Amino acid sequence: MHSSDDYDIVCRYPAFEVRLNKFGGQQGLFSTESYNQGDTLIQFSIRSTQPSPTYLTIQIGEAEHFEFEPDHLKYLNHSCNPNVFLDLTNHTLIAETAIESGDELRFFYPSTEWKMDQPFDCNCGAGNCLGSISGAHALSSAQLSNYKLSPYIQHKLTH
Numbered sequence: 001m002h003s004s005d006d007y008d009i010v011c012r013y014p015a016f017e018v019r020l021n022k023f024g025g026q027q028g029l030f031s032t033e034s035y036n037q038g039d040t041l042i043q044f045s046i047r048s049t050q051p052s053p054t055y056l057t058i059q060i061g062e063a064e065h066f067e068f069e070p071d072h073l074k075y076l077n078h079s080c081n082p083n084v085f086l087d088l089t090n091h092t093l094i095a096e097t098a099i100e101s102g103d104e105l106r107f108f109y110p111s112t113e114w115k116m117d118q119p120f121d122c123n124c125g126a127g128n129c130l131g132s133i134s135g136a137h138a139l140s141s142a143q144l145s146n147y148k149l150s151p152y153i154q155h156k157l158t159h
């Protein structure tokens with residue numbers, strides 16, 4: 001866990017902060033509230049959809065990728081040991097674990113993305129880190145069995 005000295009607050013929103021990691025230069029979304037597992041952090045909506053993915057979009061269909069409303073949810077980073085899940089049926093951000101005020105919020109990108117626009121090497125530090133993250137298509141069913149997945153990803157795995 002980083003101390004707050006590692007970060008600059010970029011912007012504040014109700015229940016959230018966008019912070020900049022001074023060392024890595026990466027921005028992330030942090031909680032300013034505490035939650036129990038299963039709690040809803042926020043209800044979001046779909047601002048716009050487009051046929052191709054970008055590093056800011058969330059996949060909901062073969063050629064259907066959306067941007068968040070509110071916009072600051074785009075700062076959600078990836079973790080192989082996520083503390084939030086995007087419920088794309090109810091359009092809610094759900095606590096996967098207990099969350100403390102000051103925790104960075106991270107979801108598992110392959111839980112929504114089949115083939116990502118910008119694959120990357122993960123440094124999330126989780127003991128179960130999968131290393132290279134490029135979407136669900138590149139992971140085994142054994143690896144994916146540890147995660148909650150979106151309806152679209154579940155559909156892709158069975159068709």
Ligand SMILES: [Zn+2]
Nearest residue numbers: 080122124129
């Ligand atoms: Zn990782």
